[in-house]
Amino acid sequence: MFRRGCVLSLIALAGLTGALAAPVAAANNGSGSRTRPAPTWQPPAPRAYIVFDQATGVVLASTNEHQTFLPASTVKLMTALTALEKLPLSATMPISGRAAGVPNMNIGAKPGQTWKLDDMLHALLMISGNDAAYAIAERVGGTVEGFAALMDATGRQLGLRDSTFSDPAGLDGREGLAGGSHMSAYDLAVVARNARALPDIASIVRLTHYEFTGPDGGHKLDNHNNSFLTKYAGADGMKTGFTKLAQNSLAASATRDGRTIVAVMLGSYGGEIGTASWAMALLDGGFRTVPGSPGTGEILPPVKAYAADARAGLLNSLAKPLGSSGLATGAPAAAPATGAPVTTGPARGVSVAGEHVSTSAPSRSGDRTSIARYLLVALGVLLLLGFAGRRRVVARQRLRSRSGALDVADP
Numbered sequence: 001m002f003r004r005g006c007v008l009s010l011i012a013l014a015g016l017t018g019a020l021a022a023p024v025a026a027a028n029n030g031s032g033s034r035t036r037p038a039p040t041w042q043p044p045a046p047r048a049y050i051v052f053d054q055a056t057g058v059v060l061a062s063t064n065e066h067q068t069f070l071p072a073s074t075v076k077l078m079t080a081l082t083a084l085e086k087l088p089l090s091a092t093m094p095i096s097g098r099a100a101g102v103p104n105m106n107i108g109a110k111p112g113q114t115w116k117l118d119d120m121l122h123a124l125l126m127i128s129g130n131d132a133a134y135a136i137a138e139r140v141g142g143t144v145e146g147f148a149a150l151m152d153a154t155g156r157q158l159g160l161r162d163s164t165f166s167d168p169a170g171l172d173g174r175e176g177l178a179g180g181s182h183m184s185a186y187d188l189a190v191v192a193r194n195a196r197a198l199p200d201i202a203s204i205v206r207l208t209h210y211e212f213t214g215p216d217g218g219h220k221l222d223n224h225n226n227s228f229l230t231k232y233a234g235a236d237g238m239k240t241g242f243t244k245l246a247q248n249s250l251a252a253s254a255t256r257d258g259r260t261i262v263a264v265m266l267g268s269y270g271g272e273i274g275t276a277s278w279a280m281a282l283l284d285g286g287f288r289t290v291p292g293s294p295g296t297g298e299i300l301p302p303v304k305a306y307a308a309d310a311r312a313g314l315l316n317s318l319a320k321p322l323g324s325s326g327l328a329t330g331a332p333a334a335a336p337a338t339g340a341p342v343t344t345g346p347a348r349g350v351s352v353a354g355e356h357v358s359t360s361a362p363s364r365s366g367d368r369t370s371i372a373r374y375l376l377v378a379l380g381v382l383l384l385l386g387f388a389g390r391r392r393v394v395a396r397q398r399l400r401s402r403s404g405a406l407d408v409a410d411p
Helices: 002-027 072-086 117-126 130-141 144-158 185-197 201-203 270-286 309-319 365-409
Strands: 050-052 060-061 092-094 114-116 209-214 217-222 233-245 248-254 259-268 350-352 355-357
Touching: 050 270, 060 185, 060 270, 072 117, 072 130, 072 144, 072 185, 072 201, 072 209, 072 233, 072 309, 092 117, 092 130, 092 201, 114 117, 117 130, 117 201, 117 209, 117 217, 144 248, 185 201, 185 233, 185 248, 185 259, 201 259, 209 233, 233 270, 248 270, 259 270
Parallel strands: none
Antiparallel strands: 050 060, 050 259, 092 114, 209 217, 233 248, 248 259, 350 355
């Protein structure tokens, strides 16, 4: 009897334990939260973007592309373009108190120092040096305000539609000149395409690290765009931007199998990581399109940016005047960096925004010999004409004398 009671008690206890364990197992093995994977964070989409093919200018995807936003430091691509059209890369620039005192990210330039444009461009495009932007603006435009007018003029030349420029560093609000520049994603795409086409800019924006010696000593620059450059296959540029008012902006480019795709974004609230993630996704979509695809049907204007150094190289490559042989430089003509056609004509020195670019002048000895010959021939012709005229006058006088003698002799 006792044994039977123990067995029944054990059976009841096992059943109760199973009943209590069943809900827990169902919670763990069913749709309970303990085994469900954590939701993946999705960064918010940028308010405006464009993806395009660098070679053709075909827009592959876009949204709000003609709405204007504060561009933050991505406007520095336009600053670099405008400067390189006016100054050779070897140009130097003095640092004013205004440039040295500009707020936020700086290279540390001091008033009275003189920096090279090449080093300033690296600081401008890699670490977003605001003092570099202001120093470049003052060197090219005389004042920051004068440079803003030059940026507007360059924008018209490149085919921008929606933008107005003021602050060359991308500062806005009370810190920025006139509240800051305003750009559309379409216009930023046009600027990025032109910047990517200039070797002086393309060679900088792909760097992850750069070292140089300035007037104050050595500098080591780590690109602010390294999170994209080091993580995305084929990444080769271009420029980040951020202010509290603008939030994040980015121009990102990558090249795979000889094809370059560029994505530009404005008004991104996803932070640096979220903005870079969107850039990668947009570029992935661009690379998935078939080359030659019509995309959205919109095509960016052709590249029109032309650097001062390229113009000087073109002048050096021009042939001598007709009638002489050889080239002005005595060396084979080099094709200009931007692929501009080479025409023939006399090579001469030019002055570009205060920087004299010397070019080899062709020999004038052949021209002087030809001129001397022409003068001798002309002098001989004049002498012959004078001699003929004199003979005619003498003949007339003799004829008159004979006529008078005949009249007197006749009764």
